[in-house]
Amino acid sequence: MNRTTAEIRLDVLAANLRALRAALAPETAVLMVVKADAYGHGADAVVRCAAAEGVGGFAVAYVGEALEARAAAPGAEILLLGVAGPEDVPLLLERRITPVLVDVEQGRALGAAAQRAGRALPVHVKLDTGMGRLGLDWTAAAEAGAALRREPGLDLRGVCTHFATVRPGPGDPALVQGARFREAVAALEAQAGRRLVRHASNSRALLFHPAFDFDAVRPGILLYGYEARDPAGRVHTRPILEWRAEIVQVRRVPAGFPVGYESTHVTPAPTTLAILAAGYADGYPRALGNRAAVVIRGRRCPVAGRVSMNWIAVDLGPDAKERAGDEAVLIGGADGAAVRADELAAQAGTIPYEILTGIRPAHRRWTGGASLRDPA
Numbered sequence: 001m002n003r004t005t006a007e008i009r010l011d012v013l014a015a016n017l018r019a020l021r022a023a024l025a026p027e028t029a030v031l032m033v034v035k036a037d038a039y040g041h042g043a044d045a046v047v048r049c050a051a052a053e054g055v056g057g058f059a060v061a062y063v064g065e066a067l068e069a070r071a072a073a074p075g076a077e078i079l080l081l082g083v084a085g086p087e088d089v090p091l092l093l094e095r096r097i098t099p100v101l102v103d104v105e106q107g108r109a110l111g112a113a114a115q116r117a118g119r120a121l122p123v124h125v126k127l128d129t130g131m132g133r134l135g136l137d138w139t140a141a142a143e144a145g146a147a148l149r150r151e152p153g154l155d156l157r158g159v160c161t162h163f164a165t166v167r168p169g170p171g172d173p174a175l176v177q178g179a180r181f182r183e184a185v186a187a188l189e190a191q192a193g194r195r196l197v198r199h200a201s202n203s204r205a206l207l208f209h210p211a212f213d214f215d216a217v218r219p220g221i222l223l224y225g226y227e228a229r230d231p232a233g234r235v236h237t238r239p240i241l242e243w244r245a246e247i248v249q250v251r252r253v254p255a256g257f258p259v260g261y262e263s264t265h266v267t268p269a270p271t272t273l274a275i276l277a278a279g280y281a282d283g284y285p286r287a288l289g290n291r292a293a294v295v296i297r298g299r300r301c302p303v304a305g306r307v308s309m310n311w312i313a314v315d316l317g318p319d320a321k322e323r324a325g326d327e328a329v330l331i332g333g334a335d336g337a338a339v340r341a342d343e344l345a346a347q348a349g350t351i352p353y354e355i356l357t358g359i360r361p362a363h364r365r366w367t368g369g370a371s372l373r374d375p376a
Contacts, residue, residue, distance in 0.1 A: 003246035003277035006331075006359050008041050010049040010368025016223050016237040017053045023235045024206075028213045031079055031199060033220035034069060035061035040357035041224060041241060045366040047072035050223075059218055063088050066097045079124065083134065086113035093119055100126045100160065102134045104147045111153030124158035124197070125188065129180040130173065131164040141184035145191025158197035159185050160218075166204040168232065174205055178212050207233035226342055226352045239340060242332030243359060245278035245312070247296075247324055259313050260305025265290055267304075272320035274301070276328050279310040283358040284330060287348040295333035296322055331355075 020030065032055050033039075038046035047058055047069050057077035058069045066078050077098065084092060084099035086109045092099055093114065101107045101123050114121035125144065128135030136144045138161070148156055161181045165173040181200055189196055198214035203222035205212055207230065221227050225239030251273050259265040259273065274296065280286045289306040294314055304315040316322055331341050341352040348355070 002363065003248065004244070004282050004360075004363045005365055006241055006243045006363045008045065008364060008366045008368075009240045009242070010045060010366055012225070012238050012240045012368075013046065013049050013223065014053050014368070016225065016240065017050060017055060019237055020219060020223065020235050021054070024213060024217065027215075029057060029199075029216040030055050031057040031059045031077070031216050031218045032223060033059045033081075033202075033218055035059065035065055035081065035220075036353075036357045037065075037361065039220060039224050039353060040359050040361075042361070042364050042366060043068050044072050047076075049368065051076055057216065063091065063097070067091075067095060070095050070097065081126075081134075084110060086110055089113035089121060090117055093117055093121060098122045098124060098157070100124045100134075101136075101148070101154075102126050103136055104144050107144075107148050107154060108151060111148075111151035114153035120153055120155040122155045122157050124160055125156065127159060127161045127181060127184050127188075129161045129177040129184065131162045131177075133162070135161070138180045138184040142187040142191055145188040149192055156192050156194075156196065158199065159188055160199045163200065163202055163205045166208060168208040174209060174212070178209065181212075203227050207235060210234065221353060224356065226340075226356075239332070241341075241356065241359075243330040243363070244327045244332070245276040245282075245294075245330055247274045247322060247326045247328060248277045248311075249275040250316070250320070250322055250324055251275075260289070260308065262306060265305035265313075267315070269318065271318050272316040272322075273304060274314045274316050274320075274322055274326075274328065276312040276314060276330075277310070278312055278330060279308045281309045282360045282363060283355075284312060285344070285348040285350070285355070285358070287350075288344060291347040292344055293339060295329040295337045295339055296326065298333075298337045300337055300339070301328075 034043045037043050051073040059079045060066045061082045066080050069078050080099040126135040127138045129138045163174050199216035201212045201217040203219045206217045225237050228237045255269045257267040286307045292303045293300040301314045304313045341355040345352045345355050
């Protein structure tokens with residue numbers, strides 16, 4: 001029996017998408033990032049919902065993710081942000097998946113494979129303007145453009161970059177990266193002999209830098225409901241996931257009662273403990289022991305002791321009326337009695353991405369009615 005459920009509200013996702021669309025110019029496209037199984041929310045359902053809302057493009061990290069996105073959105077553009085190899089080219093051509101080139105050598109290898117297949121492969125070029133990860137050095141854009149133009153197996157269509165840091169205000173490093181991107185794009189397009197589709201902004205950049213919208217934006221975490229609480233941001237979204245666990249035991253305990261492994265919590269007074277059917281095997285971080293809270297019947301209750309593999313102990317207080325079978329909200333709730341993934345992330349010393357992608361896939365349930373229909 002599954003006593004732990006992560007409910008993904010596709011109606012809330014649809015509302016988030018509409019809020020984003022309202023903030024963008026009509027000509028700016030949305031390339032929704034759905035890598036890592038849509039940040040732990042289930043790529044198939046998320047892509048279908050987004051496609052039904054008019055999203056025309058999706059970005060992923062791996063070929064397998066691209067194939068899943070293509071199945072869910074037959075008419076969408078699928079952009080592969082990871083490093084494709086020549087062995088992937090036949091499948092990329094067949095399924096209309098556009099890879100990103102991260103260096104000239106990769107471009108030559110993909111171009112040769114496309115020539116062997118008798119076709120030209122549409123590609124985007126990624127420029128490293130300061131992230132220090134994947135991509136061509138922005139200062140070598142002209143040379144790269146000249147080299148790639150000589151590859152008949154490549155159809156160069158787009159150019160992108162990724163922001164490492166966005167800190168709104170004076171000295172924002174994103175402004176430096178944006179200026180570098182513009183300069184490099186001009187040099188690349190001069191060599192390519194054509195205007196390219198330009199995209200740069202991730203969630204945080206699009207919140208604070210409309211000037212970097214270009215032809216498309218690549219929102220990720222924003223659409224899942226996080227990183228959008230700053231009132232200065234131009235889009236506000238809500239979390240689409242609520243995670244709940246059943247109470248499997250309620251017990252009254254005296255003062256001085258040790259709780260969990262290593263007895264890291266000892267009750268200071270008589271109280272009531274609830275044992276929840278969730279633990280670190282389900283994705284609830286062990287680091288949240290004695291730090292986090294859950295919501296039960298509209299009130300926050302602290303986690304008591306270490307998080308175990310399959311169970312969490314929670315202190316309900318001395319006058320608790322909860323019983324076995326009641327639900328505890330691990331992520332979600334309302335108003336003051338809520339727990340968010342970013343709150344848990346801060347307590348665990350990580351980021352909300354890791355919390356969301358760590359939830360066990362078997363616990364997911366999708367709601368949202370019409371959003372679950374197959375796209376046209």
